[in-house]
Amino acid sequence: xxxxxxxxxxxxxxxxxxxxxxxxxxxxxxxxxxxxxxxxxxxxxxxxxxxxxxxxxxxxxxxxxxxxxxxxxxxxxxxxxxxxxxxxxxxxxxxxxxxxxxxxxxxxxxxxxxxxxxxxxxxxxxxxxxxxxxxxxxxxxxxxxxxxxxxxxxxxxxxxxxxxxxxxxxxxxxxxxxxxxxxxxxxxxxxxxxxxxxxxxxxxxxxxxxxxxxxxxxxxxxxxxxxxxxxxxxxxxxxxxxxxxxxxxxxxxxxxxxxxxxxxxxxxxxxxxxxxxxxxxxxxxxxxxxxxxxxxxxxxxxxxxxxxxxxxxxxxxxxxxxxxxxxxxxxxxxxxxxxxxxxxxxxxxxxxxxxxxxxxxxxxxxxxxxxxxxxxxxxxxxxxxxxxxxxxxxxxxxxxxxxxxxxxxxxxxxxxxxxxxxxxxxxxxxxxxxxxxxxxxxxxxxxxxxxxxxxxxxxxxxxxxxxxxxxxxxxxxxxxxxxxxxxxxxxxxxxxxxxxxxxxxxxxxxxxxxxxxxxxxxxxxxxxxxxxxxxxxxxxxx
Amino acid sequence: xxxxxxxxxxxxxxxxxxxxxxxxxxxxxxxxxxxxxxxxxxxxxxxxxxxxxxxxxxxxxxxxxxxxxxxxxxxxxxxxxxxxxxxxxxxxxxxxxxxxxxxxxxxxxxxxxxxxxxxxxxxxxxxxxxxxxxxxxxxxxxxxxxxxxxxxxxxxxxxxxxxxxxxxxxxxxxxxxxxxxxxxxxxxxxxxxxxxxxxxxxxxxxxxxxxxxxxxxxxxxxxxxxxxxxxxxxxxxxxxxxxxxxxxxxxxxxxxxxxxxxxxxxxxxxxxxxxxxxxxxxxxxxxxxxxxxxxxxxxxxxxxxxxxxxxxxxxxxxxxxxxxxxxxxxxxxxxxxxxxxxxxxxxxx
Numbered sequence: 001x002x003x004x005x006x007x008x009x010x011x012x013x014x015x016x017x018x019x020x021x022x023x024x025x026x027x028x029x030x031x032x033x034x035x036x037x038x039x040x041x042x043x044x045x046x047x048x049x050x051x052x053x054x055x056x057x058x059x060x061x062x063x064x065x066x067x068x069x070x071x072x073x074x075x076x077x078x079x080x081x082x083x084x085x086x087x088x089x090x091x092x093x094x095x096x097x098x099x100x101x102x103x104x105x106x107x108x109x110x111x112x113x114x115x116x117x118x119x120x121x122x123x124x125x126x127x128x129x130x131x132x133x134x135x136x137x138x139x140x141x142x143x144x145x146x147x148x149x150x151x152x153x154x155x156x157x158x159x160x161x162x163x164x165x166x167x168x169x170x171x172x173x174x175x176x177x178x179x180x181x182x183x184x185x186x187x188x189x190x191x192x193x194x195x196x197x198x199x200x201x202x203x204x205x206x207x208x209x210x211x212x213x214x215x216x217x218x219x220x221x222x223x224x225x226x227x228x229x230x231x232x233x234x235x236x237x238x239x240x241x242x243x244x245x246x247x248x249x250x251x252x253x254x255x256x257x258x259x260x261x262x263x264x265x266x267x268x269x270x271x272x273x274x275x276x277x278x279x280x281x282x283x284x285x286x287x288x289x290x291x292x293x294x295x296x297x298x299x300x301x302x303x304x305x306x307x308x309x310x311x312x313x314x315x316x317x318x319x320x321x322x323x324x325x326x327x328x329x330x331x332x333x334x335x336x337x338x339x340x341x342x343x344x345x346x347x348x349x350x351x352x353x354x355x356x357x358x359x360x361x362x363x364x365x366x367x368x369x370x371x372x373x374x375x376x377x378x379x380x381x382x383x384x385x386x387x388x389x390x391x392x393x394x395x396x397x398x399x400x401x402x403x404x405x406x407x408x409x410x411x412x413x414x415x416x417x418x419x420x421x422x423x424x425x426x427x428x429x430x431x432x433x434x435x436x437x438x439x440x441x442x443x444x445x446x447x448x449x450x451x452x453x454x455x456x457x458x459x460x461x462x463x464x465x466x467x468x469x470x471x472x473x474x475x476x477x478x479x480x481x482x483x484x485x486x487x488x489x490x491x492x493x494x495x496x497x498x499x500x501x502x503x504x505x506x507x508x509x510x511x512x513x514x515x516x517x518x519x520x521x522x523x524x525x526x527x528x529x530x531x532x533x534x535x536x537x538x539x540x541x542x
Numbered sequence: 543x544x545x546x547x548x549x550x551x552x553x554x555x556x557x558x559x560x561x562x563x564x565x566x567x568x569x570x571x572x573x574x575x576x577x578x579x580x581x582x583x584x585x586x587x588x589x590x591x592x593x594x595x596x597x598x599x600x601x602x603x604x605x606x607x608x609x610x611x612x613x614x615x616x617x618x619x620x621x622x623x624x625x626x627x628x629x630x631x632x633x634x635x636x637x638x639x640x641x642x643x644x645x646x647x648x649x650x651x652x653x654x655x656x657x658x659x660x661x662x663x664x665x666x667x668x669x670x671x672x673x674x675x676x677x678x679x680x681x682x683x684x685x686x687x688x689x690x691x692x693x694x695x696x697x698x699x700x701x702x703x704x705x706x707x708x709x710x711x712x713x714x715x716x717x718x719x720x721x722x723x724x725x726x727x728x729x730x731x732x733x734x735x736x737x738x739x740x741x742x743x744x745x746x747x748x749x750x751x752x753x754x755x756x757x758x759x760x761x762x763x764x765x766x767x768x769x770x771x772x773x774x775x776x777x778x779x780x781x782x783x784x785x786x787x788x789x790x791x792x793x794x795x796x797x798x799x800x801x802x803x804x805x806x807x808x809x810x811x812x813x814x815x816x817x818x819x820x821x822x823x824x825x826x827x828x829x830x831x832x833x834x835x836x837x838x839x840x841x842x843x844x845x846x847x848x849x850x851x852x853x854x855x856x857x858x859x860x861x862x863x864x865x866x867x868x869x870x871x872x873x874x875x876x877x878x879x880x881x882x883x884x885x886x887x888x889x890x891x
Binding site for chain 1: 758773
């Protein structure tokens with residue numbers, strides 16, 4: 001404890017020093033090093049959850065989870081989609097009440113009846129969908145609900161001053177407290193959310209997949225902030241699908257599978273990755289990319305994109321995709337990757353250039369003709385752009401083709417269900433019930449609905465934007481295998497992913513995108529992650 | 543760590559879904575949140591109202607003629623509500639139905655239209671009313687789908703504008719219908735039941751079929767459920783939106799014809815505040831105001847509940863004001879109950 005106090009003193013001294021000094025400190029990893037030493041003998045438990053269970057109307061979402069968090073650590077919670085991570089978080093945040101089990105906070109047994117109680121206790125939650133208000137300034141957001149005021153009159157200056165201090169604690173003194181939050185990037189919105197947690201004197205911050213919306217550089221910055229927080233004695237519960245991240249940032253891990261903790265408080269450094277995957281999935285598989293088939297030399301060009309531009313986003317993009325070929329677009333977030341896909345699809349209207357399928361030129365900005373000609377898109381945001389969550393699986397699968405099964409204007413739902421059942425069988429979609437609402441499915445199975453939609457429709461070109469976002473490791477391998485199987489059946493496929501290894505492992509050919517330009521086109525086997533990043537860096541500098 | 547042996551994949555896939563199949567513990571809730579359960583709630587509410595009617599008004603309430611009267615009172619607002627169900631299911635709203643109905647009644651009863659109808663057939667008046675409704679809906683649809691004006695504002699503008707146009711055309715006078723064929727038809731009946739009731743029934747069956755059994759209905763629900771996803775699935779969402787507003791406009795046109803038949807006069811004050819009654823009936827019936835779920839059966843029950851309520855109050859000589867208070871309470875209670883039962887099974891992580 002005393003050493004922690006010492007460290008705090010040093011940190012606060014550093015805080016008052018000039019910014020660059022502090023930055024250097026962290027770059028040396030000095031704080032982290034000292035900090036980790038302290039954690040070694042810090043046994044004071046901050047949070048201890050024992051045998052937590054939760055039932056929703058007869059369905060057991062949690063069957064006994066143990067979680068122990070000590071002050072100043074980054075505790076990772078790992079689990080597949082549907083394992084119960086979100087339920088666990090919501091119990092901690094006071095949004096759900098556990099059906100059984102005990103929660104100890106700093107050694108005392110506690111109940112968390114509602115979200116306000118959680119905040120008062122010192123638990124702050126950063127949900128994936130950040131709960132910041134776009135129309136308010138940073139300072140207003142931070143003091144939302146506990147405004148600094150006397151008799152209803154706000155102390156704007158004091159709020160701004162405190163906000164600045166909080167932001168500096170997070171190493172972001174450059175953000176103005178008066179800036180409107182709607183103008184910030186996702187990464188900076190997270191900073192605001194964290195600052196709000198600090199303003200409540202949070203001792204534990206729960207981060208639900210914070211890196212999902214960030215690019216590589218922003219993730220590094222997030223880690224820097226996380227280190228800064230833990231060095232001030234704040235504990236972090238960090239939830240992520242990405243094992244590499246957990247390796248980098250985590251101290252200990254709790255693995256949840258099927259609503260029960262498989263292992264609690266494993267030291268990250270002592271647990272090999274295959275062991276984690278085994279605990280999480282019950283299988284011994286990492287990412288498995290299926291072998292590439294040999295592309296016949298005479299495979300016809302299916303998708304031909306020539307000189308496509310969208311003003312202010314990307315310029316002069318040209319590429320061809322042949323039948324059976326998988327082309328990957330690699331680049332950083334904001335490089336224009338997703339916009340290129342959406343423009344090819346017609347969801348955005350190209351400024352110049354043309355797109356043809358099988359030699360037929362498409363009308364720009366018309367999704368319906370693109371779909372009719374044989375292009376399918378699985379969008380980046382499955383939930384908001386792809387699926388109708390309250391509607392059953394079969395209506396989602398046949399969303400692009402129900403008119404075809406109809407007799408005249410009369411729907412034929414029996415036929416639609418039958419077609420969906422075939423796809424459920426072929427894609428191993430779970431649960432295997434065509435009438436289950438799509439919103440109740442895991443990320444991997446929702447992705448399968450999107451693939452099934454285009455399989456049923458019979459597309460010639462499939463555009464996949466982040467096909468494995470929010471998909472757990474086990475289901476990823478299945479999605480990869482499916483994509484390859486589709487290609488082998490003659491579909492032309494374009495894949496966009498922010499995970500460069502995924503693009504490299506999945507695609508036959510890779511286009512490196514930087515700053516709205518195609519920087520390089522090469523067979524996937526002739527480039528590695530470093531090569532891609534080098535090109536991107538050079539391209540951006542030029 | 544990427545290129546490993548691909549052979550290990552084909553183990554039987556572990557269950558990725560933690561949730562076991564729901565069991566009987568929540569079967570009741572599942573039933574109540576289903577379509578049948580929601581409608582059952584409305585039927586119970588209607589039955590309660592009828593019980594109240596029988597207790598308070600006895601035989602004056604409990605006879606076939608009175609029930610036909612209740613349905614006849616429900617019929618005009620009912621036809622509008624059926625059209626309204628479609629736009630609300632698609633996530634939109636049409637505030638202009640009452641005004642459009644007024645306008646259609648005025649145009650269809652203009653002296654030169656009536657003169658032309660006398661020359662040809664009284665059906666000309668019907669065609670004119672439907673055309674006026676459809677045209678107003680078309681304008682709404684174009685402004686909403688292609689002008690990207692939110693439905694609330696676009697149809698609010700139509701509400702004001704159509705009422706003004708109706709006043710201008712009718713000179714704020716009441717235009718008496720003198721086309722004999724028209725009057726005869728609406729004075730008559732079929733199997734002893736007034737034509738207004740038949741039209742309501744036909745509209746209900748047609749609406750139920752259109753919403754639940756056709757591609758048009760599927761598109762409507764899909765657009766309300768997720769507009770962007772529907773657009774990206776290749777469905778021509780804008781064109782469909784226009785058709786939806788034409789549909790509700792035509793339903794206002796039908797209502798105008800029924801009003802002309804019942805009152806034998808066209809005036810710019812027909813349909814005043816009908817949009818609110820229609821929205822109330824649709825929402826009480828169980829259609830989600832945010833779109834994505836709609837029920838014609840629910841709407842019909844909602845209309846009947848309000849109409850029965852009016853009847854019970856009239857039979858007991860209670861004032862209109864008390865009736866409106868009760869109406870307000872019913873709307874709130876109905877929506878509160880729906881929120882309670884309509885909560886869906888939690889989506890776990």
